[in-house]
Amino acid sequence: MATTPAAGTQATTPEGGTRAAVGFRSDRGPVLAAIMLCTGLVALDSTIIATAVPSIVRDLGGFSQFPWLFSIYLLTQAVTVPLYGKFADSLGRKPVMFFGIALFLLGSILCGVAWSMPVLIIARAVQGIGAGAVQPISMTMVGDLYTVEERARVQGYLASVWGISAVVGPTLGGVFSEYVSWRWIFFVNLPLGAAAAWVLARRFVERVERRKHRVDFAGAAVLTGGLSLIILGLLEGGVAWSWVSTRSLVIFVIGAVLLVAFVVIERRAAEPVLPLWVFSRRILAGGNLASLVVGALTIGLSSYLPTYAEGVLGTSALVAGFALAAMTVGWPIAASQAGRLYLRVGFRDTALIGSVFVIGGAxxxxxxxxGSAILAVAGSAFVVGIGLGLAASPTLVAVQSVVGWDRRGVVTGANMFSRSLGSAVGAAIFGAIANATLASRFAHPPAAIAGQLPRNADAGSLLLGGHANSAAPAVGEYVRTSLYYATHHVFLSLVVCGVLGVGALLLMPRRSEPLTFD
Structure with a gap:
């Protein structure tokens, strides 16, 4: 087993470059395999659940609540990522990764035994707290072990994990939903997580000088509370209460006040959970905003493309899964080539090329x-995947490349935080758009079926739950059409997100230089 020199020296890579030695004593091949397993842990779960939503709604009810299955997971993941990034820089990567895997698997067990939609939502929150460690620490490890030139190749390997999960995940999700039970989509995480932990325990060894640190619990609590209230207002506004109601106003105002208080707390904290300097430099601010948009685009497609395919086009969960898989197959294909491209034209220009594909696909x-063909759905998703592959990897490598080891966990955590926050807020906004569309149409149906529909968005369960066929044909057709308009409005929002992504990328400098700090 190869041993790197002591911390503070330089280690020569097989390609002839150098990387900062940080006390690792491991073979990089097995460690990379373990990192890919950890990435697959999160990737598989995110692709499996998308095709299982109709089955979950059929068993547990609550169509208007299903966006919470994504939002609560992504919210708890987002708000814990900065903490994990901070701990990774002080305690080391390995203990943080083990904690995340253990909590993720506990959440998976709780999801598998959930007996109601609220219980499932709570279990997903536990999963999200664990996932908040797995993905960013995996990316931080890659930044530690490989140079910028090597990461061009390694990012392609990591992206391929998403491609494999894109095929295996929706397939398993569809098979379990149709032939066994949707609960097995969570239980399947257990052997994968155990394998990842076993490989890391055997192959990854690090030497970290541990010191006492002051954990910014106040900042973490205020950030969690503020974001939770904002997302609650977005998801339930127009459904559980009116947008212009006193309740809605109070929720948004308190959420905004808490976020302002978070900024004040971070300015004064000795060791802030999310240092404000990660948003004060152009390359970091641009890269983080771009990740925010990537997160929103990803959750929008993952949440509503299968719903459109199954509910509007009438495909099976398995076919809907393959349509979604086209996006995450295109992603790693593009990511594997993005490395060669950004070494020639730079991080920002590579990401801008990706944005062209994203907007075109959207x-x-x-x-x-x-009445579109399912192949058209898959083809469009594939184009978006190509764009995301060219945009996501360069922005992450860009922010990692301008700082040293002692700040890499923080900047990687901030970038992953931005992506998770984009997904969480995106799920809330897209859910609000879909729910508002359905609620409006169900509140004003044609006179012939006026008494045959519920007066809220849960009427979507008629279709996703498979009950439309047993209702009057006119009712089923109206629900199907309403679901089309709901998903169509979400898809239009994705185009707007793509355009906003271009603005974020233009904040980044064309060439990246190492940052200096006082």
Whole structure:
């Protein structure tokens, strides 16, 4: 087993470059395999659940609540990522990763035995707290072990994990949903997580000088409370209460006040959970905002493309899963080539090229009709995946490349925080758009079926739960059309997200230089 020199020296890589030695004593091949397993842990779960939503709604009810299955997971993941990034820089990567894997598996067990939608939502929150460690620490380890030139290749390997999960995940999700039970989509995490922990325990050894640290619990609590209230207002506004109601106003105002208080706390904290300097430099601010948009785009497609395919086009969960898989197959294909491209034209320009594909694919998805072919759905998703592959990897490598080891966990955590926050807020906003569309149409149906529909968005359960066929044909057709308009409005929002992503990327400098700190 190869041993790196003491911390503070330089280690020569096989390619002839150098990387900062941080006390690792491991073979990079097995460690990379373990990192890929850890990444697969989160990737598999995110792709499996998307195709299982109709089955979950059929068993547990609560169509208007299903966006919480994504939002609560992504919210708890987002708000814990900065903490994990801070701990990774002080305690080391390995203990933080083990904690995240253990908590993620506990959440998976709780999800598998959930007996109601609220219980499942709480269990997903536990999963999210664990996932908050797995993905960013995996990316931080790659930044530690490989140079910028090597990461061009390694990022392709990591992206391939998402491609494999894109095929295996929706397939397993569809098979379990149709032939066994959707509960097994959570239990399947257990052997994968155990394998990842076993490999890391045997192969990854690090030497870290531990010191006492002051954990910014106040900042973490205020950030969690503020974001939770904002997302609660977005998800339930227009559904559980009116947008212009006193309750809605109070929730948004208190959420905004807490976020302002978070900024004040971080300015004064000795060791802030999310240092404000990660948003004060152009390359970091631009990269984080771009990740915010990537997160929103990813959750929008993952949440509503299968719903559109199953509820509007009438496909099976398995076919809907393959349509979604096209996006995450295109992603690693593009990511594997992004490394070569950004070494030639730079991080920002590579990401901008990706944005062209993202916007083009989003437009194609927005043009899908109520009778489009499933191949058109898959093809459009594939184009978006190509764009995301060219945009996501360069922005992450860019922010990692301008800081040293002692700040890499923080900047990686901030970047992953931004992506998770984008997904959480995106799920809330897209859920609000879909729920508002459905609520409006169900509140004003044609006179012929006026008495046959519920007056809220849960009427979508009629279709996703498979009950439309047993209802009057006119009712089923109206629900199907309503679901088309709901998903169509979400898809139009994805186009807007793509355009906003271009603005974020233009904040980044064309060439990246190492940052200096006082």
């Amino acid at each position: 437009v194609l998805i927005a043009l899908l009709g109520a």
